[in-house]
Amino acid sequence: MNENENDFGTLRQFLKFKGHETPPPGYFNNFSGDVISRIRAGEGGGFSAEAPWLLKLLQVFEFKPAFAGAFASALFLLLVFGFVYADRPESAPQPLLQASVQQSNSFAAATPAALAQPAEPTGIIAATNPATSLQPVASLFNSQNPFAQQVSFSVPGN
Amino acid sequence: MAEPAERTDQEPAADAPVAEMDLVRRAQRGDLKAYDELVQRYQERIYATVYHMTSNHEDANDLAQDSFIKAYQALKSFKGGSSFYTWLYRIAVNKTINFLKQRKNRNHMSLNDLDFNTENNPDLVALISENTPRRDAGLKELQEKLNAALLTWSEPHRLVVVLQDVQGQSHEEIAEIMDCNIGTVRSRLFYARQQLQSLLTDYLKPA
Numbered sequence: 001m002n003e004n005e006n007d008f009g010t011l012r013q014f015l016k017f018k019g020h021e022t023p024p025p026g027y028f029n030n031f032s033g034d035v036i037s038r039i040r041a042g043e044g045g046g047f048s049a050e051a052p053w054l055l056k057l058l059q060v061f062e063f064k065p066a067f068a069g070a071f072a073s074a075l076f077l078l079l080v081f082g083f084v085y086a087d088r089p090e091s092a093p094q095p096l097l098q099a100s101v102q103q104s105n106s107f108a109a110a111t112p113a114a115l116a117q118p119a120e121p122t123g124i125i126a127a128t129n130p131a132t133s134l135q136p137v138a139s140l141f142n143s144q145n146p147f148a149q150q151v152s153f154s155v156p157g158n
Numbered sequence: 159m160a161e162p163a164e165r166t167d168q169e170p171a172a173d174a175p176v177a178e179m180d181l182v183r184r185a186q187r188g189d190l191k192a193y194d195e196l197v198q199r200y201q202e203r204i205y206a207t208v209y210h211m212t213s214n215h216e217d218a219n220d221l222a223q224d225s226f227i228k229a230y231q232a233l234k235s236f237k238g239g240s241s242f243y244t245w246l247y248r249i250a251v252n253k254t255i256n257f258l259k260q261r262k263n264r265n266h267m268s269l270n271d272l273d274f275n276t277e278n279n280p281d282l283v284a285l286i287s288e289n290t291p292r293r294d295a296g297l298k299e300l301q302e303k304l305n306a307a308l309l310t311w312s313e314p315h316r317l318v319v320v321l322q323d324v325q326g327q328s329h330e331e332i333a334e335i336m337d338c339n340i341g342t343v344r345s346r347l348f349y350a351r352q353q354l355q356s357l358l359t360d361y362l363k364p365a
Binding site: 019023033034035036039 | 190209210219301304320324354
């Protein structure tokens with residue numbers, strides 16, 4: 001090995017040349033201060049310590065921008081999917097209505113107490129959609145309110 | 159703040175390990191002043207290693223700072239099985255190797271200036287004037303050529319040359335830092351020097 005090292009003597013001298021490459025003057029004056037500031041700012045034990053998976057994910061994003069793009073696209077598609085399904089509430093209640101009617105019919109036919117009752121829906125149907133859970137909208141306006149009374153005022157002296 | 163020129167030795171002083179462990183224990187209890195002292199103690203060597211591996215000042219700055227922050231985060235797991243210095247070196251080296259692997263071939267050199275002593279260093283003057291056929295080559299050109307040659311190697315080969323020939327670490331220390339045996343260090347060193355010699359033929363061949 002010594003013989004080999006002698007062979008590389010000139011090269012090793014040449015490599016010492018790199019030792020003369022030094023950072024700008026005063027660079028190390030602020031170095032430790034910057035490190036301690038970053039630690040105080042939370043990098044020394046914030047989410048990186050509590051959730052290392054998040055730190056790894058961020059590192060993957062940093063080094064693989066394509067992965068970050070794919071992740072963002074997947075999130076966007078999920079959002080669009082959610083909006084599309086949220087905007088179609090009418091499609092779901094219809095089968096639910098039918099199912100509840102069928103279920104009440106079959107239940108009414110099976111119990112003797114139901115003989116006295118009509119086998120039609122009672123009109124009170126539980127649903128999360130307020131538009132379908134109420135009675136027909138027209139009845140609200142066409143029927144008179146039983147609690148409302150007509151009044152007339154006469155002013156004495158006129 | 160300790161000035162870089164104050165410490166020229168590559169190995170800690172005899173009483174340093176005791177003080178170092180004391181600082182480490184205080185830092186483990188959250189004493190940032192103690193950790194600041196540890197950072198100041200090793201900042202130049204960690205920075206230099208990362209810089210010589212990346213040949214880029216900005217990358218070296220980020221990686222060296224990140225290494226110290228990561229070491230602080232992991233400080234509670236440090237049990238003292240090796241010296242703090244070796245443990246810190248391992249963190250910095252692994253971080254740098256991972257960074258270089260991610261960066262792959264997108265090497266962009268951002269070299270530091272040569273210090274004032276370079277032109278006055280008799281060994282270097284003699285080397286350039288006697289041992290290179292390119293006497294007309296300026297120091298800057300030699301610096302760029304050397305760094306470009308270093309960047310062509312694999313990270314482990316570059317690291318072993320940086321630690322041994324640039325920073326003067328012993329084979330044992332390098333083996334501990336790189337977590338391999340001394341035989342591997344020697345074979346990598348031999349191969350790397352051979353490759354570098356062939357890459358720098360124009361500059362090393364006697365005139």
